Amino acid sequence: MRLNPRHVLSVFVVLFALGVASLANAGLPVEVDGEPLPSLAPMLDRTVPTVVNLATRGRVVEQSPLLDDPFFRRFFDMPQAPRERQVQGLGSGVILDAERGFILTNYHVIRRADEIVVTLHDGRRLDAEVVGTDPATDLAVLRVEAKGLNAVPVADSDALKVGDFVVAIGNPFGLGQTVTSGIVSALGRSGLGMESYEDFIQTDASINPGNSGGALVNLRGELVGINTAILTRGGGNIGIGFAIPVNMALQIMDHLVEYGEVRRGRLGIMVQDLTPDLAQAFGIPQTQGAVIAQVEPGSAADRAGLKEGDVVLRVNERSVRNSAELRNAIGLLRVGTEVVLDVVRDNRRIEVTAEVAEIRAATVEGRRLGRRLEGAAFGDITEDSPHYGRVQGVLVVSVESGSPAARAGLREGDLILSVNRQPVASVEELRRVIGDAGQRLLLNIRRDEGAFFLLLQ
Incomplete structure (x- = not known):
């Protein structure tokens, strides 16, 4: 037949x-x-108008790496002559509050922007102002003045499961609003090194440059994530994209709308993943959790009675699979919030209640360290930094233009790893080593993805 x-x-x-x-x-x-x-057209008819296109314009200051070298400038008698150029960018955003005009997007989309223009689905072009940004999670909140906006309904991203169908909406390559579909490929992705707080939804729905800040929605048109990054070898989509869960994004948005910044909390602990080998060494059957490796004296954790070797299994009744999840859970709580930790200690499960404390970074002005560093400010690497737990050093918090520190070649965001070949892991160590140094300061600097030595005389 x-x-x-x-x-x-x-x-x-x-x-x-x-x-x-x-x-x-x-x-x-x-x-x-x-x-x-x-x-899916009927659902998209309702959802696409909640996603906007962003166009940004800004200025960046550039100069030759040779001009960062004080010896080169001195030898050739060349002043620092930074060059300014205009940059433009494209991205996407999602309307979360139509009445107040709040739009959620990625921080990296608007990071260098002096001007942000929002294009709505109906063709209206609006100037946007920045309400607040959070580089640690790569999120930002914008505001526009307009009537007739459409806000996206929100789902519970904690209810997502691998295999759920999802749709990505955004502005890839500046083509205009584009829709792609796929599934949730994985949940809880972290350790990628892209952000300080990582808990990504992985999807094979096509996400490309320009999609950043756009919506990842379920088949009911409810927002489940903010499209943020892709894993790629050549700049194009290979089916591995990442979105920030909407539950995390909404917590950040609440902080930014209320304070203009995220006021993160801390317990004062260093943690590591509970591996099968560690679980066997501790004599516990669990293989997922976070091991407390160090408790800072006088910290919130110390006052609550947490100890080295405690294994944290749950935070506020939510399971903790690894150290990244524990860090996310604590870092997204408001200062002063009480948190209940389910802990294994000496083969016994106990509950410990702690009050989340404020992150306070030790800082020092460069002028207090010496004339060569005047105009700069230095600080410890705090728990909300992407370098925390990955590298030891001292952060250059700020550098005044034209100051001795700027002329010496220091830049905001530099990490000082050592001074005169002596490692420095804190502001206090930096102060001590510089105090013992002579006329020369040989700084080992980490900048972006590179490292170099800088000699100050």
């Missing part, structure tokens, strides 16, 4: 429709050979 290809197609369409129609929660406006064809 030969099957008519058209009949085979009809059977496939019927089966597909039955499988996804209830999930899509959409009507079936098209028919093929009398059979309904499923479509």
Whole structure:
């Protein structure tokens, strides 16, 4: 018996429709050979207007790396002559509050922007102001003045499961609003080194440059994540994209709207993943959790009675699989919040209640360290820094333009790893080593992805 290809197609369409129609929660406006064809178009008609296109314009100061070298400038008698150029960028954003005009996007989309123009789905172009930014999670909140905005409904991203269908909406390569679909490939992705607080949704829905800050929605059109990054070898999509869960994004947005910044809390502990080997060494059956490796004296953790060797399994009744999840859970809580930790200690499960404390960074002005560092400020690497737990050093918090520190070649964001070949891991160590130094200061600097030595005389 030969099957008519058209009949085979009809059977496939019927089966597909039955499988996804209830999930899509959409009507079936098209028919093929009398059979309904499923479509996401009705859902997208409601959802696409909640996603906006962003165009940014700003200025960056550039100068030759040779001009960063004081010896080169002195030898050739060349002053520092930084060059300024304009940069433009494209991205996406999601309207979360239509009444107040709040738009959520990625920090890296608007990081260098002096001007941000929002283009709505109906073609209106609006100037946006920055309400607040959080580089640690790569999120930012913008505000526009407009009527008739559409806000996206929000889902519970904690309820997502691997295999759920999702749709990405954004402005890839500046083409305009574009929709791609896929599934949730993985959850809780961390350790990628892209942000300080990582708990990504991984998806194979195509995400490309320009999609950043756009919406990842479920088949009901509810926001589950903010599209943020891709893993790629050549700059294009290879089916591995990452989105910030909307539950985390909303917590950050609340901070930014209320304070203009994120006021993170801390307990004062150093933690590491509970590996199978560590679990065996501690004599516990669990293989997921976070081990407290160090408790800072006088910290909130110390006052609560936490100890080295404690294994944290849950925070506020939510399971903790690794050290990154514990850090995320604490870092997103407001200062003064009470947190209940489910802990294993000496093969006994106990509950410990602690009050989240404020992150306070020790800082020092460069002029207090010596004339060569005047105009700069230095600080410890705090728990909200992407370098925390990964590198030991002292952060250059700020550098005044034209100051002795700037002329010496220091830049904001530099990490000082050592002074005169002596490692420095804190402001106090920096102060001590510089105090013992002679006329020369040989600084080992880490900048972006590179490192070099800088000699100050």
